[in-house]
Amino acid sequence: MSHRRGYLLMLLSVPLVWILAVRFAGLPTLTLPPPTLVLKVLAEERMELLAHTLVTVGEALLGYFLANVLALGLAVLIRQARGLEAFVTPWTVVLKNIPFVTIASILTITLGDTLAPKLIIVVLVCFFPILANVSKGLNAVDPVMIDRMRTLNASRWDRFLKVEWPAALPYYMAAHEIAFTGSILGAIIAEWFFARKGLGFLIIRATTEYRADRLYAVTLIASVLAVGAYALCRAVERHLMRRRGIVGEG
Amino acid sequence: MVPAIQCRGVTRRFTPERDVLRDVSLEIAEGEFVTLIGASGCGKTTLLRVIAGLDDPTVGSVRVFGGTPAEACARREVGVAFQRPALVPSRTALGNVHLTLEVTGRPDLAAARRVLEEFGLGESVDRFPHQLSGGMQQRVNIACALVHTPRLLVLDEPFGALDELTRETMTEWLAGVWERTRLTSVLVTHSVEEAVLLSDRVVILDRNPGRIAEIVPVGLPRPRTGPSGPVEGFDEAVRSLRSRLRAIVGKGGP
Secondary structure, X not given: OOHHHHHHHHHHHHHHHHHHHHHHXXXXXXXXXXXXXXXXXXXHOHXXXXXXXXXXXXXXXXXXXXXXXXXXXXXXXXHHOOHHHHXXXXXXXXXXXXXXXXXXXXXXXXXXXXXXXXXXXXXXXXXXXXXXXXXXXXXXXXXXXXXXXXXXXXXXXXXXXXXXXXXXXXXXXXXXXXXXXXXXXHHHHHHHHOOOOOHHHHHHHHHHOOOHHHHHHHHHHHHHHHXXXXXXXXXXXXXXXXXXXXXXXX | OOOOEEEEEEEEEEEOOEEEEEEEEEEEOOOOEEEEEEOOOOOHHHHHHHHOOOOXXXXXXXXXXXXXXXXXXXXXXXXXXXXXXXXXXXXXXXXXXXXXXXXXXXXXXXXXHHHHHHOOOHHHOOOOHHHOOHHHHHHHHHHHHHOOOOOEEEEEOOOXXXXXXXXXXXXXXXXXXHHHHOOEEEEEOOOXXXXXXXXXXXEEEEOOOEEEEEEEEOOOOOOOEEOOEEOXXXXXXXHHHHHHHHHHHHHOOO
């Protein structure tokens, strides 16, 4: 079965399984709303949902952009100044392994309901996969390429731009599959803790109000956003692969 | 006349206990093709890297066209080709050859294309490295090393990873390229046939520590192969070089 057919089958299966679950689970609508009810919420509350979705997407994109700038900058800096790696690595190991929900709580106390803590959470979610992958990619350059550049007396900039960066690019693209979808997740989680807008805020509100229909509607939107982000990454990756003469699968 | 390459008492020490090369002195004239041959671990690649400016001698000195190897590289007088082709996977054959010209500050797509056509790769200019055979990749690799018209060509087992038949064809092809350019060339190889076909002189290195054991001139007329096979005396030259090599390498054990 091709990948495309697999995805199509999955898309068709979700509503089918949902309908069957509603029919046979015997749970009240309040707990497990049928797809029709969720679609009704999506239609009736579309403007409000759109407004909250745009807030989450905005935070995710801004945080994602900042994470890219910071992670790329640091990866390049580490590559150029090898001594820096020894200094940076312990910091990245510790920061990466602190559960970011605890950091979120600290940020709530420190910064309150502002944009900053949400961006910090999104940056934390996106930063490490990008840093790790780009560093790995920059180090994956074939040593014979570096030797070739040295005998040609290539400048550092030429070496980076023409040899190291092309080697790192596939790794960078692979990082986006995690980081870009992670940015949506990060933004939603950040909104759980300190927000009056966004999908995360809607999830908390729907939970406290026992509005399962709205909760399912937000889940659908968040899932579409995350899967859309993933699909976009894959499409860009495939486009780049084609430009390199590599025929991608699926 | 000042030699193109001059190695004086070159010693390369990786650890205090081990000299990979010891007291190597060698002069190579401009336009001469010299091959370094010897058992694995005799330091031939190290000597090549020292000449190309990719490594520094611990003791001794190397002069390339009157200056240090680094100065020769700065003047863009050195071209290198290794066993593993130094090609950027995301660039086409043309893009890879052009990379040399971009880096050396002389971007000229037409020149890059011309070199590839001269190398019989006119049909493959838009192919990516993974779309080329091993032999074609190596031809692109050597085109990358030659497109900026260096004065010194350094080759480290360029055909070592190819199958026997391709290797023979490629060696003959390289001999043809050299006939046209007459570049000062230093080759590292394990193949006695390759050494005899291409070289003016063959330097046999001994190991533990790596040092010059013997320099064998190859007095055969050029070109050394043609449609009817190798020139007269070729087989004898191969036999003779092989027996000298065996005598030197055999002394030190396998």
